[in-house]
Amino acid sequence: MTEVAVALAIAAAWCFAAAARLQHHAVRESAYGRRTRSPQYRRLLRDRRWLTGLLMTGGGAVLHAAALALAPLTVIQPLGVLAVVITAVWNTRVDRTARWRSVWPAVAATTTGAGAFAGLAASRVAPTGVPAGAELRAVLLVAGVMVLCAAIGVRRRSEWGARVRSLACATGAGAAFGLVSVLMRAGFQHVAAEGIVAVVVIDAVAVAAALVAGGWFFQYAYATGPPEVAMACVTVIDPLVAVGTGLVLLGEGAGLGLASALGSAACAALALSGVIALSLTVPPSGPPRQRPASAVPARPTPRNTPCPTPPSPPLRAPARFGSSSAPTPTRPTSTERPTSRTASPTAWPDEATRSM
Known part of the structure; x- marks a missing residue:
């Protein structure tokens, strides 16, 4: 069954990688051009790509949970970092955001550090009962982290750049998802x-709230x-928060020695350095792709200059039939007598009298 779980x-x-790509493009198009660079959720709920990404996220969560039911945590949890590799390769090859040669060291550091941290921590964890008030302390600690991340990345007038804001928001998401793992673990132990x-029941409500906050x-x-x-x-912060909270607050770090603690800290530092290097290597997201405009450019119109209008002919009242007020044609100014070739189709009154 281990092969099936893998x-x-x-x-x-x-x-998870496909969902990240779909939702990123949908959110970028909805947020581009706005002053706060915040996603428009009403527009996203009508976007097929974003909804497809949401369904793929749920499907990935179900597949990951099924894999955890068939194999140990030490085997399945390190495989979750493959989403980082797939996303990086996909975007560098398709979108040409950066060269793979400059990206792969950061990706390797991130995946190696996160996978080694999860495997080392899971192999040294001793299952114990949930101490009284552990869930409340975990919720307060993670809530403080999310408030700090929101102050940096979600504030309307933030002095931070796009890279720092993106890292702050992703850190808040990872902290929320790590809290979900902690609360689910504590709830299963209570049951x-x-x-x-x-x-x-309180843990279930807190899990739902953490999922919403993490998605936001x-x-x-x-x-x-x-x-x-x-x-x-998110892949790095999620296990850091989950494992760290479990070791410190849930009392699962009783079997963790000094060497294991130092090794876990080194793996966490390696993973975090990989994330920072990746954020510096990959350029921030630019404007979304637009459809090509027409080949013929539009003629610019001056703003404050009114368009000239052609003069309209003077209006004349229609003459009644048989009245003497009908206008008579005027004689041409030229002194030349019109010939048969250039004669006007309308005969003048004096010339008609002479011909008679």
Whole structure:
């Protein structure tokens, strides 16, 4: 069953990468041109690409959960970093945002550090009961991190650049998703020990709120930066928050020695350095692609100059039939007598009298 679980985890990574690409393009088009670079959610709810990305995110979560049910965490969790590699390769090859030679060291550092941290921490974790008030402390700690990230990345008039804002929003999303893992772990332990009690219901409500907050931060990260940076940051921050909270607040770090702690810290530092290098290598997202305009440029019109209008002929009242007020044709100013070739089709009155 391990082979099936590995295949499911790889398929989940592909789903997450495709969802990141689809939602990033949809959010960038909805947010481009706005002063705050914030996504327009009413427009996104009508965008097929964004909805398809949302469905693929849900499908990837289901596949990842099924893989965790069939294989140990130490085997499945490191495979989640494949989404970073797939997203980076996809965007560098298709969008030509950056050269792969300049991107792959940062991607390698991110995936290696995150995978090694998850594997090392999971192998040293000792399952214990949930201490009293651990969920509340975890919620308050992560809520403080999200407020700080929102102040940097989501504020209307932010002095920070696009890269810092994207990293801040992705950090808030990763912290929220890490809190989801912590609360789900604590809720499962409560159900196994006491059944469905009030604490389990509160944990479920907190999980739903954290999922909404994480998705909100993720859309802002897409609107202010490239998708590979957002995906890499979330992939790194999520296990850092989940494992760190479990070790410190849930009491799962009893079997973690000094060497394991130093190794985990080194892996976390490597992963974070990879994310920072990736954000500096990949340029920020520019304007969305527009359809080519017409080949013939429009003639510019001056703003404050009125368009000249041709003079209209004077209006004359229609003459009644048989009245003497009918206008008579005027004689031409030329003294030459009209010939048969150049004669006017209308005969003048005096010439008609002479011919008679």
